[in-house]
Amino acid sequence: MTEPDDNQISRLLALKRYERMPEGFEDQLIHQLHLRQRTELMSQSVRSMVWERLQEYWDRLTGPRLALAVAGMAVLAVVSVRLIQISLRPGAEPIIASKLSDVPLPPGFEMIPPDLTNASANFGSTLPPDESLKLSPLLLSKHFEGSYGDELRDSFNTEFVGPPVSRRFEVGPFIKFAEDEERGSAPAK
Amino acid sequence: MNDKEQQGNGSGTASGEEDRELVERAQKGDTRAFDQLVRKYTPKLYGLVYNMTSNREDTADLLQDIFAKAYRSLLRFLGKSSFYTWIYSIAVNMTLNFLKKRGRRVILSLDDVDSGIQNDPDFINVTTGHSPLRDVGLHELQKRLNEAMMKLSEDHRTVVTLYDIQGLQHSDISKILGVSEGTVRSRLFYAHRQLQTYLDDFVK
CATH class of the missing domain: 1.10.10.10 (Winged helix-like DNA-binding domain superfamily/Winged helix DNA-binding domain)
Structure with missing residues (x-):
């Protein structure tokens, strides 16, 4: 294509610049735009009003409960974090488990601290002879004398032996025993 | 390049300064400033859209859409380009989209x-x-x-x-x-x- 042809086409097309928009087009366009802007503004305000109402309704519905739950969670979180921080501090004592010495004893009882002198040497050794005597009623050797080892013994009459603990709670003999007692008879052996 | 006198585009000129001032006022909510911009650019954009659509009714509808969109987007116009380039870009894009939708259904009007x-x-x-x-x-x-x-x-x-x-x-x-x-x-x-x-x- 040659340059003059290009110019000819351009000059021909340039004649379209004489084309004009209709009379009063600008005013009409601006009027239409104002109407449109007003409509858009109205629809926006209606939308925002509906949204505001919805938000208000939702706040009223869930606000207090939600706030309470959130506050509770927040307090719980703060306390948990604080406890973890304290327990992780070096040399810190356990918080939950209290010392044995802090536990109040019933009246008449006294806490005797264990004798730990030469504890390692005594570890695994047998009990002193007097202690083993106190445990004699429960010794296993009683089994070989015809009892179970868990019989109740009368502290005054050492010959009396009650029914074994393991049997006293059985349903049958216990009921019979109670009936016998009502009748004033001696307990069945 | 042909020997025709190229029209000023309004960027970096007194026209560009005037546009910037009008845009700033319009961004602050002065609707009259935006009306002035509409009056200024309507003949140019009318020519652009009419010569791309060859239909007067389509042109009128599109110009409404173009200026309405420009008004809505005005707060996002940061002035990196001239207002002239910005509004022309909107007009060209919207007209091309319209033409794609319209397809080959053309009614020429002079x-x-x-x-x-x-x-x-x-x-x-x-x-x-x-x-x-x-x-x-x-x-x-x-x-x-x-x-x-x-x-x-x-x-x-x-x-x-x-x-x-x-x-x-x-x-x-x-x-x-x-x-x-x-x-x-x-x-x-x-x-x-x-x-x-x-x-x-x-x-x-």
């Missing part, structure tokens, strides 16, 4: 023509001078030009409208379309070649 055309040497040349169609009427010429334009692809029609009819420079067209100047020149070359074929009897 605009009024300024009486000044009768004194234009090119018009005299075409209608009475060396042209073989020396008796061609004004409306016939309009119709032929519009039909030829509508035969071009949308991209080619856009550059022809912006360069040959609106008188914009290659650099401004490249900013508006977001393509390189080379692409603009290439599209112009192919568009002119096609128009040469369609308007053969006018340019012989």
Whole structure:
């Protein structure tokens, strides 16, 4: 294509610049735009009003409960974090488990601290002879004398032996025993 | 580049300063400032949209959409480009989208023509001078030009409208379309070649 042809086409097309928009087009366009802007503004305000109402309704519905739950969670979180921080501090004592010495004893009882002198040497050794005597009623050797080892013994009459603990709670003999007692008879052996 | 006087685009000029001031006022909520911008750019954008659609009703509807969109987006306009480039970009994009939706359903409608055309040497040349169609009427010429334009692809029609009819420079067209100047020149070359074929009897 040659340059003059290009110019000819351009000059021909340039004649379209004489084309004009209709009379009063600008005013009409601006009027239409104002109407449109007003409509858009109205629809926006209606939308925002509906949204505001919805938000208000939702706040009223869930606000207090939600706030309470959130506050509770927040307090719980703060306390948990604080406890973890304290327990992780070096040399810190356990918080939950209290010392044995802090536990109040019933009246008449006294806490005797264990004798730990030469504890390692005594570890695994047998009990002193007097202690083993106190445990004699429960010794296993009683089994070989015809009892179970868990019989109740009368502290005054050492010959009396009650029914074994393991049997006293059985349903049958216990009921019979109670009936016998009502009748004033001696307990069945 | 043809020898036509290129129109100022308003960027970096007194017109550009005026635009900036009007835009700032409009951004602050001064609707009259925006009306002034509408009045200023309506003739230019009308020409752009009309020459791309060749239909007056479509042009009127599109211009409403274009200015409404510009108004909505005005707060996002940061002034990195001139208002002129910005509003032209909106107009071109919206018109191209409209044309894609419209497809080939075209009803040509002719605009009024300024009486000044009768004194234009090119018009005299075409209608009475060396042209073989020396008796061609004004409306016939309009119709032929519009039909030829509508035969071009949308991209080619856009550059022809912006360069040959609106008188914009290659650099401004490249900013508006977001393509390189080379692409603009290439599209112009192919568009002119096609128009040469369609308007053969006018340019012989």
